[in-house]
Amino acid sequence: MAMPYELLIGLRYTRAKKHNHFISFISLISMCGIALGVAALIVVLSVMNGFQTELRSRILAVVSHVQISGAGGEMAAWEKVVTMVSDQPHVIAAAPFVQAQGMLAYGEAVRGALVRGILPDQEDKVADFRPHMKSGQLGALMPDSFNIILGAELARALGVFVGDRVTLIAPQGVVTPAGVVPRLRTFNVVGLFEVGMYEYDNSLALIHLADAQRLYRMDDRVSGVRLKLDDLFVAPQVARALAGRLEINAFISDWTRSHANFFRAVQIEKNMMFIILSLIVAVAAFNIVSTLVMAVTDKQADIAILRTLGASPGSIMAVFIVQGALIGFIGLGLGIAGGVALALNIDVVVPFIERLLGTQFLAKEVYYISNLPSELQWRDVTTITGVAFVLALLATIYPSWRAARVNPAAALRYE
Numbered sequence: 340m341a342m343p344y345e346l347l348i349g350l351r352y353t354r355a356k357k358h359n360h361f362i363s364f365i366s367l368i369s370m371c372g373i374a375l376g377v378a379a380l381i382v383v384l385s386v387m388n389g390f391q392t393e394l395r396s397r398i399l400a401v402v403s404h405v406q407i408s409g410a411g412g413e414m415a416a417w418e419k420v421v422t423m424v425s426d427q428p429h430v431i432a433a434a435p436f437v438q439a440q441g442m443l444a445y446g447e448a449v450r451g452a453l454v455r456g457i458l459p460d461q462e463d464k465v466a467d468f469r470p471h472m473k474s475g476q477l478g479a480l481m482p483d484s485f486n487i488i489l490g491a492e493l494a495r496a497l498g499v500f501v502g503d504r505v506t507l508i509a510p511q512g513v514v515t516p517a518g519v520v521p522r523l524r525t526f527n528v529v530g531l532f533e534v535g536m537y538e539y540d541n542s543l544a545l546i547h548l549a550d551a552q553r554l555y556r557m558d559d560r561v562s563g564v565r566l567k568l569d570d571l572f573v574a575p576q577v578a579r580a581l582a583g584r585l586e587i588n589a590f591i592s593d594w595t596r597s598h599a600n601f602f603r604a605v606q607i608e609k610n611m612m613f614i615i616l617s618l619i620v621a622v623a624a625f626n627i628v629s630t631l632v633m634a635v636t637d638k639q640a641d642i643a644i645l646r647t648l649g650a651s652p653g654s655i656m657a658v659f660i661v662q663g664a665l666i667g668f669i670g671l672g673l674g675i676a677g678g679v680a681l682a683l684n685i686d687v688v689v690p691f692i693e694r695l696l697g698t699q700f701l702a703k704e705v706y707y708i709s710n711l712p713s714e715l716q717w718r719d720v721t722t723i724t725g726v727a728f729v730l731a732l733l734a735t736i737y738p739s740w741r742a743a744r745v746n747p748a749a750a751l752r753y754e
Contacts, residue, residue, distance in 0.1 A: 343657075365630045370670035372623025377674025377727050378681065380616045384719045385682035387609045389712030394605070395571075397535045400467040401543065402594050403565035404574045405430075407581070410588035412439075413560045420564050420587065427584075429577050432464035432567040437551035439562070442508040443489075443544065445497045452493060452544045454507065456551025456561075465567040468532055468545070474501050475530020482549035487526035491533035492541035503528045507544075509554055524554055563589070617726060623670070624730035627663045631738030635659065635745070642745045652743035659739040660732070667731025675724060685713040 407420065414420065414435075421433045437456030442449060459477045463469060468477055473491055480486050487505065489497075499505055509522040526546065533540050552558065568574060574593035582591050595602065635642070642655055681688060689711050 369626040373670030374674035376620035376623050378678035380723045381678030385713045385715045388714040393712045400534045401539045404568045405566040405593045408563035408590045417561045429568045434461035434465045435561040437562045444506040445499050448497045453542050456548040458548050465565045471532045471534045473531045479529040480547040485526050486529040488530040488545040490540040490543045620727050624734045627734040635742040655743045656739040659742050660735045663735030682715045
């Protein structure tokens with residue numbers, strides 16, 4: 340099948356001639372600009388996806404996918420609740436917990452803490468403390484042993500190490516003839532954890548469920564039940580389904596609600612970065628306008644000859660649209676290839692640059708995440724490709740329309 344002459348001429352105009360090297364140079368700059376803009380968009384969005392996934396995993400190492408809390412902060416017959424929710428779709432594990440405020444004292448140091456009573460074997464199924472243990476083991480929490488595991492920042496603030504003994508003061512007091520005396524108990528520090536979220540590393544303390552029930556006088560009651568799902572993104576649907584099936588008064592929340600503002604802020608930042616970096620692609624794409632305007636000026640005689648041979652204004656527009664689209668397509672292809680390659684190998688490229696420059700972009704002493712995580716999502720690549728190509732096509736409209744309006748008689752007057 341013969342190639343349409345508009346396409347043939349448009350492809351021919353993209354090649355450099357002896358007298359128009361400058362136009363070809365501007366075309367090359369436009370291609371490189373689009374390539375750099377597209378590659379930057381792919382890499383930045385992939386890194387932001389990586390950070391979002393990393394932060395989500397660190398938060399969910401402490402926070403369960405779904406949490407069922409008893410009305411008034413207490414839940415009786417929690418075993419029935421665990422049995423009932425374990426039969427629900429997507430629920431793969433459930434564990435009871437006691438959660439209350441407390442104050443930890445060591446020497447002259449005093450810090451407030453969020454005390455969580457757990458069953459170590461069951462907690463392992465709903466949370467990921469084990470990979471984040473800096474010292475000690477979660478299994479060291481045994482009933483009536485009064486052992487405690489502290490967040491690394493909390494232990495640092497108190498100045499304690501594994502093997503030290505701290506005093507846990509419960510806010511509920513005991514009424515005596517001398518007045519209200521707070522309940523307190525000495526605990527042995529048997530481990531430290533660091534999940535990389537300051538909020539938890541600086542305030543959370545873990546003890547055994549039986550010790551928490553005894554300290555806070557809850558008998559066999561608990562604060563609630565924590566659930567782990569096979570898919571963390573169905574947590575809102577599971578929470579709504581459980582709300583209509585539970586036979587007790589309880590509050591049900593999922594991780595998307597408990598940290599809604601945080602994840603919404605991350606998503607807004609990602610959207611804003613997409614818009615800002617899209618402006619780079621737009622600037623590079625509209626360089627095509629100047630390229631085609633100069634090409635139209637340079638090719639006025641050719642345009643006039645084509646018109647006298649019977650070419651319609653639409654065909655002339657098609658010639659220059661092909662030329663501009665080809666510039667955008669080549670730049671887009673180079674940008675996608677470079678961006679995807681860099682996003683998939685950023686864990687190799689960034690350390691190489693750090694060694695080359697003798698610096699570290701994310702110092703371990705300052706940041707919990709000391710390497711750049713990257714998660715390439717093809718949905719983002721598709722969106723970037725579509726936006727960049729549309730911008731490149733839009734940039735061809737005015738020069739092509741101007742070419743279609745060239746007057747053949749005026750163009751050939753001095754030829």
